[in-house]
Amino acid sequence: MLKVRELRAGYGGVDVLHGVDLDLAEGESAAVVGANGAGKTTLVRAVCGLLAPSSGRIEVDGQDLARLPGHARVKHGIAVVLEGRNLFPELTVAENLRVAQEAGRRSGRRIFSREEILSLFPVVAERLDTPVGLMSGGQQQMVAIARALLLQPRLLLLDELSTGLAPKVVREILAALAHLRGRGTSLLLVEQSIAIAAEMTQRGYVMSVGRVVHRIEHGGWAATVEDGTLLKAYLHG
Ligand SMILES: Nc1ncnc2c1ncn2[C@@H]1O[C@H](COP(=O)(O)OP(=O)(O)OP(=O)(O)O)[C@@H](O)[C@H]1O
Ligand SMILES: [Mg+2]
Known part of the structure; x- marks a missing residue:
């Protein structure tokens, strides 16, 4: 469904x-890994439309979205959870979710009900009236994912979802992502943790200095992790 070509x-x-060239099939999950500064966040921002590419193509189902602004890409089913999450801390959880819910409704897709999304994150459901700024980092991450899901995405981009979070919270979030995978959502994960990338995704892209320098093909994570040389070379051990 996603085809990125010669993206600058x-x-x-x-x-x-x-x-950068990158492909993601419908319902497939892939991880982008690489050292600090490799360009992973820049790639995420360019694909979701927060950053205008200088050239190249970002095709979804054969249609080039590279010149469209972010809100137009939401209509095509792209949603993102950014590093730093971009929530409004003074607003309540419900208020943070409202705009996304409206945008999701306008998309015409009806993939996830509000009930399904809230059932993935019970703590979000319990805290709808709490200002987001009073919640823990892990809970805020769940709000950010819930918000992205309300956009009814077919492709969800997640930048560093596990960074700085307690292992227990990370497990909860990964369980939710596994549910999404089961529902056919395509996932593109930017991950520091190779263990998480290998567990959650079928394929991988190793980035270095603004380029994809290696592709980990279907079922290739185990051998790549075991061998270790490649990851050592590009992730500074
Ligand atoms: N807003 C910005 N203005 C100018 N340069 C930037 C900006 N954001 C990132 N860069 C530069 O772009 C390059 C790639 O950064 P990017 O954030 O995409 O890397 P990353 O792979 O996500 O790194 P990290 O693992 O640290 O998150 C870096 O050299 C960085 O300094
Ligand atoms: Mg980054």
């Missing part, structure tokens, strides 16, 4: 991505 993007006229 950066900041202030200087490219950070130097021609």
